[in-house]
Amino acid sequence: MMKKLAASIILSLCVCVTYAQTARSLFWCTDSLQVEEIVSETADLHESVGHCGPAVENSHMALRIYFDDSGCVDVYSKSGRGMELLEYKWNTTEGQRDTLAAGCCEYCASGTVGLGGIALWDGDKEVRLVATKGRAARVGDTRNGSYAEMIAYGVPYMDDFVDISIRIDVTVKSREAVITASELSGKKVQFMTGVNFHDGQRVSYDENHISVWGVHPVEASSRPVPVGAGMFFRKGDFQQVDRTDDMVRLVSVPASKIRTRVVAASSKEAELNNAKRFEAYMAK
Numbered sequence: 001m002m003k004k005l006a007a008s009i010i011l012s013l014c015v016c017v018t019y020a021q022t023a024r025s026l027f028w029c030t031d032s033l034q035v036e037e038i039v040s041e042t043a044d045l046h047e048s049v050g051h052c053g054p055a056v057e058n059s060h061m062a063l064r065i066y067f068d069d070s071g072c073v074d075v076y077s078k079s080g081r082g083m084e085l086l087e088y089k090w091n092t093t094e095g096q097r098d099t100l101a102a103g104c105c106e107y108c109a110s111g112t113v114g115l116g117g118i119a120l121w122d123g124d125k126e127v128r129l130v131a132t133k134g135r136a137a138r139v140g141d142t143r144n145g146s147y148a149e150m151i152a153y154g155v156p157y158m159d160d161f162v163d164i165s166i167r168i169d170v171t172v173k174s175r176e177a178v179i180t181a182s183e184l185s186g187k188k189v190q191f192m193t194g195v196n197f198h199d200g201q202r203v204s205y206d207e208n209h210i211s212v213w214g215v216h217p218v219e220a221s222s223r224p225v226p227v228g229a230g231m232f233f234r235k236g237d238f239q240q241v242d243r244t245d246d247m248v249r250l251v252s253v254p255a256s257k258i259r260t261r262v263v264a265a266s267s268k269e270a271e272l273n274n275a276k277r278f279e280a281y282m283a284k
Contacts, residue, residue: 021172023057023085024139024146025050032089037138043131043152044068051090054137054148056177057083058170060271061264062103063115063177064090065150065166067137069128070109073117073168073179077227077266078103106227106266108216112196112247115229116262118166118181120157121190121251129155129164145171151184162187175263176232182257191258195231196247202275203248204282207235210248211282213275228265228278 027034027050038049046052046067052074053067062076062085076090079101084092088102096102113119120127133154140147149167163184170177181191194210197203201214210231215224233250237258240251252258263281265272272278 021059021083022145022170023062023083024055024141024148025057025085025089026054026137026139026148027089034086036140037136038067039134039136040067041134043135045135045137049137053150054139055085055090056139056146056148056168056170057085058145058172058175058177059083060175060266060269061177062090063148063168063170063262063264065117065137065148065168067135067150069130069152070111070113071118071129071150071152071164071166072109072112072114073166073262074105074109074114075107075227075229075264076103077106077225077264078269079266080269080271101268103266103268104218106216106218106224107229107264108198108218109196110198110217110246113193115195115264116177116179116193116231116260118164118179119192120155120162120164121192122158123190126192127155127157131155132161133163142169142171144173145169157189160187162189164189176261177263178259178261180257180259186256188254188256190254191252192249193231193252193258193260194247194249195229195262198246202279203243204279205241205243205248207241208233209282211279212248213278226267226275228263228272228275230263230265230278230282232261232263232282234259 055064131152
């Protein structure tokens with residue numbers, strides 16, 4: 001009997017520890033109280049919502065989706081030593097980074113869709129997610145983790161209007177995140193995604209992955225460190241893979257939904273802490 005009780009307690013502790021490996025966050029800057037949904041008829045609230053939009057975290061990174069028409073996914077880099085999103089709310093001081101090994105936003109999207117963010121493609125150019133009928137942010141828990149989602153309603157596209165969702169899912173046993181872009185009524189569109197980069201960074205890509213490693217020009221840290229950003233994708237889902245001046249860009253075949261997997265790493269962590277290790281992971 002005592003053995004069964006002990007086993008039950010250990011199992012309960014394991015479950016609690018496991019579920020602590022993901023988190024999600026959404027709040028108004030005015031009160032910092034966590035909510036599960038924020039809806040706006042004016043569409044752009046990135047200056048009024050905490051960390052500029054809904055955010056989600058796993059063991060090695062946090063990701064946020066901007067509450068505006070950029071479709072951008074931004075990265076908070078971590079050492080992998082613990083959960084940080086709910087404690088620091090994306091913003092850490094230099095003292096916290098030095099003494100507590102806290103993470104930092106070491107990533108700079110520079111007007112692109114960042115790491116796996118989403119825009120549309122009209123055959124010639126990028127189409128931003130300009131929401132004419134409002135925008136909604138949501139966060140929640142799943143069976144094995146957490147999610148963050150942004151929805152843009154009434155996006156003008158190819159003489160029509162579409163409703164586009166960007167959803168990020170993280171799970172307890174993976175350092176990767178799944179990003180799903182979908183047109184909510186099932187209309188087929190061409191999605192544009194990818195990974196951005198800056199001068200001096202190591203960039204490689206092939207028919208199923210993108211790898212970027214290096215230092216970003218960020219303002220959040222006075223001593224920025226090299227970070228990695230990568231994406232896995234299915235070759236058949238994309239008709240165009242090319243390198244522009246600031247990103248490796250993917251353009252999908254006409255579809256109502258696409259999925260990619262993204263991963264971020266930092267030189268502060270124990271595993272993928274240099275370019276060689278990160279590139280080997282991405283090429284696995």
